Amino acid sequence: xxxxxxxxxxxxxxxxxxxxxxxxxxxxxxxxxxxxxxxxxxxxxxxxxxxxxxxxxxxxxxxxxxxxxxxxxxxxxxxxxxxxxxxxxxxxxxxxxxxxxxxxxxxxxxxxxxxxxxxxxxxxxxxxxxxxxxxxxxxxxxxxxxxxxxxxxxxxxxxxxxxxxxxxxxxxxxxxxxxxxxxxxxxxxxxxxxxxxxxxxxxxxxxxxxxxxxxxxxxxxxxxxxxxxxxxxxxxxxxxxxxxxxxxxxxxxxxxxxxxxxxxxxxxxxxxxxxxxxxxxxxxxxxxxxxxxxxxxxxxxxxx
Amino acid sequence: xxxxxxxxxxxxxxxxxxxxxxxxxxxxxxxxxxxxxxxxxxxxxxxxxxxxxxxxxxxxxxxxxxxxxxxxxxxxxxxxxxxxxxxxxxxxxxxxxxxxxxxxxxxxxxxxxxxxxxxxxxxxxxxxxxxxxxxxxxxxxxxxxxxxxxxxxxxxxxxxxxxxxxxxxxxxxxxxxxxxxxxxxxxxxxxxxxxxxxxxxxxxxxxxxxxxxxxxxxxxxxxxxxxxxxxxxxxxxxxxxxxxxxxxxxxxxxxxxxxxxxxxxx
Numbered sequence: 001x002x003x004x005x006x007x008x009x010x011x012x013x014x015x016x017x018x019x020x021x022x023x024x025x026x027x028x029x030x031x032x033x034x035x036x037x038x039x040x041x042x043x044x045x046x047x048x049x050x051x052x053x054x055x056x057x058x059x060x061x062x063x064x065x066x067x068x069x070x071x072x073x074x075x076x077x078x079x080x081x082x083x084x085x086x087x088x089x090x091x092x093x094x095x096x097x098x099x100x101x102x103x104x105x106x107x108x109x110x111x112x113x114x115x116x117x118x119x120x121x122x123x124x125x126x127x128x129x130x131x132x133x134x135x136x137x138x139x140x141x142x143x144x145x146x147x148x149x150x151x152x153x154x155x156x157x158x159x160x161x162x163x164x165x166x167x168x169x170x171x172x173x174x175x176x177x178x179x180x181x182x183x184x185x186x187x188x189x190x191x192x193x194x195x196x197x198x199x200x201x202x203x204x205x206x207x208x209x210x211x212x213x214x215x216x217x218x219x220x221x222x223x224x225x226x227x228x229x230x231x232x233x234x235x236x237x238x239x240x241x242x243x244x245x246x247x248x249x250x251x252x253x254x255x256x257x258x259x260x261x262x263x264x265x266x267x268x269x270x271x272x273x274x275x276x277x278x279x280x281x282x283x284x285x286x287x288x289x290x291x292x293x294x295x296x297x298x299x300x301x302x303x304x
Numbered sequence: 305x306x307x308x309x310x311x312x313x314x315x316x317x318x319x320x321x322x323x324x325x326x327x328x329x330x331x332x333x334x335x336x337x338x339x340x341x342x343x344x345x346x347x348x349x350x351x352x353x354x355x356x357x358x359x360x361x362x363x364x365x366x367x368x369x370x371x372x373x374x375x376x377x378x379x380x381x382x383x384x385x386x387x388x389x390x391x392x393x394x395x396x397x398x399x400x401x402x403x404x405x406x407x408x409x410x411x412x413x414x415x416x417x418x419x420x421x422x423x424x425x426x427x428x429x430x431x432x433x434x435x436x437x438x439x440x441x442x443x444x445x446x447x448x449x450x451x452x453x454x455x456x457x458x459x460x461x462x463x464x465x466x467x468x469x470x471x472x473x474x475x476x477x478x479x480x481x482x483x484x485x486x487x488x489x490x491x492x493x494x495x496x497x498x499x500x501x502x503x504x505x506x507x508x509x510x511x512x513x514x515x516x517x518x519x520x521x522x523x524x525x526x527x528x529x530x531x532x533x534x535x536x537x538x539x540x541x542x543x544x545x546x547x548x549x550x551x552x553x554x555x556x557x558x559x560x561x562x563x564x565x566x567x568x569x570x
Contacts, residue, residue, distance in 0.1 A: 049407045050400055051569035066407040069308040077404055083397040085325055092324035100317035100405045102309030140401065 001026055001179055002047060002148060006056035009042050009203075016042040018203040019056070024181045026147065029174045031194030032183040035290050039203035040183040041079065044152050048077055060148055072101040076141030077150040081133035081157070086126025090117055090136050093125055094143060103144050111139040130157030138169075148179040155189060167193050187286035201290040214285050222258045224265075225250035225274035232270050239264060250274060314406050314415035322419050327388055332427050335381035335469065339431035340438065342374035347442040354446055366531045367448045368458055371439025372432055372465045375528075376521060380494060382424055382469045386476025387489035389420050394484040403570050413481065413562055417474060424473040428466030436462045461528040464547070468524040474554045475520070481561025497521055517541055523550045 002024040009017040017039040024030045034040050045051045047058045049065035057064060060075050068074050084093050094108045112118045115135040120128070125136060134157055141149055151170075155163050170193060174180050184190050190197055191211055199206040199214075207214065221244075226232045229251055233243045241255035250273075253261055258277045265272045322328050350370050357365070390413075393399040406412045436458075440450040453459045480489045497520060504515050516522055517540050526540035527547055534540055541549065 045400070045569070048400075048404045050403055052567075068407070071407055072405050075404075079400060079404075080397055083399075083401045085321070085392060085396045085398045087325040087327065088321070089324065092320060096317045096320040096324070097401070097405050099320060100309065100314050102313050 001061055002150075002181060003059040003062075004043065004047070004056075005058070007043065007046060007053055007058060008055035009039070009046060009051060010054040016203050017046065017053075020200065020203065020205050021056075022198050022205060022208060024179055024198075025196070026179040027174055027177050028195040029170050029180045029182060029193060031190035031197040032181055032200070033187060033190050033197055033286065034183075034185065034200040034206075036185050038185075038201050038290070040185075040200065041152055042203075043200075044077070044079055044150055044181075044183065047150065048075070048079070050079075070101040070103075070144065072097065072103060072144035072146065074144070074146050075148045075150065076144060076146040077152075078134070078137035078141045078154060079150070079152045081130060081137040084125040084133065084136065087124055089122050090125050090128070090139075091121040093136070094139060097140055098143050101144055107143055107145075111142045114142065115139045131159060131162055134158060134162075138166075147177075149173060149181070151180075151182045153183055153185070155184070155186075199286065199289055206289050215279055221252045221254045221278045222256065222261055223250055223274060223276040223278055224253055224261055224272065226265055227271045227273070232265055232268065235264055235268050236261065252278070311411055311415060314411055315418050317406075318412075318415045318419040322389065322423065325392070327392065328385055331381050331385040331388065332423060335378045335385070335424075336427055336431045338378040338381060339372070339374040339428070339465075339469070340434050342377045343371055343435035344374075344438050344442070346370055346373040347439050350448070351442055351446065354448060362447065364531065364533060364535050364537065365448055366529055366535075367439060367443055367450045368436070368461045368530055369525060369528055369535075370448070371442075371450060372435050372462065372528055374435055375432070375465055375468060375524060378428075378431070378469060379472045379497065379521060379524065382428075382473035383476035383479075383493040383497070384490050385424070386420060386473040386478075387480035387483075387493060388486060389416050389477055390480040391484060391486040391489050395486055399570050409565050410562060413558075413565060417477065417558070420473055420477055421470050424470040425466055428469035429463065430466075431469075432462050432465035435465070457530045460543070461530060464527040464543070465524075467547070468527055468550070471550050471554050472520065472524070475557055478554060478557030478559075478561045481558065481565050513538060518549065520550065520553065523547075 004020055004022050007017050007020045008015070020039070020043060032040055042051065046053050047060065047065065060068065065071065065075070091108060091112065094111065095105060098105055098108050109118070112121050115138050117132065117135055117139065120132070125133065128136060134154060154166055158166060170180055170182060174195070182193065194211070196208065196210055197214060198208040224232065233251055236243055236253055236256065239256055241253050244252040258275050262272060262275055347370055393402055402412065403409065436450070436453065443449050451458050453462065476489065476493050479492055483489045483492065501516070501519055504512055504519070507515065516538055517526070522534065522540060523546040525534055527543055529540060529543070532540065540546065
């Protein structure tokens with residue numbers, strides 16, 4: 001369980017996280033979604049106590065991070081796969097982490113084996129590819145067998161096989177009743193990975209819900225074909241709705257439900273041949289939701 | 305949930321980290337080699353000049369200072385090691401992984417300090433004792449013969465040689481905590497030891513005598529002095545006053561480092 005309460009983080013002249021509140025529940029994969037620079041990484045750093053919040057607080061299992069007796073036994077995190085001394089072997093890196101939290105050293109070989117790095121355990125972490133580094137980071141996150149896990153952009157640098165592996169791995173963790181928070185700027189990735197999604201933009205909470213809920217609530221479009229597209233289009237525009245792509249095939253209408261369009265056509269005496277509600281894809285919902293914040297981050301320098 | 309593994313666990317973890325990267329291990333070896341090797345070279349050079357020295361020079365000759373003269377070079381190695389213990393974590397961003405595992409920053413710094421000072425003290429003492437015995441061999445039977453270790457001031461001088469190296473390592477560590485980057489910390493440390501004395505040399509000589517005795521390496525020589533003056537006659541602080549001043553430097557620099565480390569984002 002992770003609670004973020006009115007979290008605000010201000011750097012010199014930018015607000016990276018702005019009064020953000022949400023909860024991440026156990027037993028689910030929660031996607032933490034936002035464009036690059038929207039404050040995902042900063043939020044995760046704040047949860048781990050690496051940065052001090054300007055306002056608000058974060059709790060893990062009801063406690064501030066620094067109050068956790070052996071943090072690695074309660075929270076596993078992979079923020080930056082390259083956050084390893086390049087001259088230290090993978091095994092020694094994990095060994096030092098394990099020892100600091102009183103974790104049995106036998107666990108080091110277990111996690112190395114689990115992520116498939118046993119054969120390169122004695123190699124320097126600096127010689128690892130990004131994909132191998134990600135695996136080492138995952139091994140570090142799993143060391144303490146923690147009930148809460150955080151992953152910042154974990155699929156970066158993984159090959160398709162690795163991506164499938166990591167998805168199944170997240171699923172397994174959630175099925176074991178753990179709290180899993182996974183950040184990404186890719187909606188498509190979250191759509192297939194996450195049960196629950198939290199969307200932020202510009203450091204602010206935008207929305208949250210299941211993939212189904214998010215697409216359901218979003219304004220979809222309705223494909224309409226009628227005997228008189230031009231006339232119906234004019235009527236709908238007055239309704240008001242926005243109408244696109246008028247041609248012989250029909251038109252796409254947004255801003256009105258299919259029922260309402262049907263009623264309007266009926267009262268105008270236009271026979272409707274097709275009236276198909278089209279649900280927005282998750283990707284479209286995301287683009288729509290974060291549109292403003294993307295513009296912001298492109299004009300000002302984004303912090304990640 | 306599990307109770308806190310405590311400081312000892314963090315010390316063990318930091319010890320694994322210290323010995324598992326090449327830079328700190330090689331740095332420690334370099335310190336050992338410089339203390340012994342340069343001490344040997346200086347000893348042989350001085351021995352060659354003994355016959356041609358005038359009485360004043362002979363009077364100001366402090367054989368233990370000569371035997372442990374390698375410290376003047378080894379002090380650069382310990383400063384680098386001290387800085388790297390923390391700056392390497394920042395340059396590789398592994399500090400984030402470290403602080404996620406050990407959120408208590410004071411505990412982390414304490415553990416790093418304990419590991420660093422233990423290693424430097426043990427290796428520093430080994431180096432200084434070997435340097436003493438080398439010196440004793442070189443000057444055996446000459447007018448500069450080294451008194452035996454059983455003589456209190458001699459034993460004290462040798463032991464304080466290792467203490468000096470340890471304190472300078474902690475000084476470098478403190479600079480690393482403040483500056484957080486290797487190049488900046490190492491060049492600041494080197495400047496304080498090399499460039500500051502040159503600047504002091506530009507001052508009027510009455511000021512020089514006052515200021516010079518506060519320089520770290522002069523304090524270190526005072527700690528090992530059995531004559532109470534340096535070559536050239538520069539007056540220095542007493543042994544224990546020198547130790548106290550050097551400890552004060554370390555406390556100030558490390559104290560600032562701790563405060564900044566607590567405040568800043570990682």
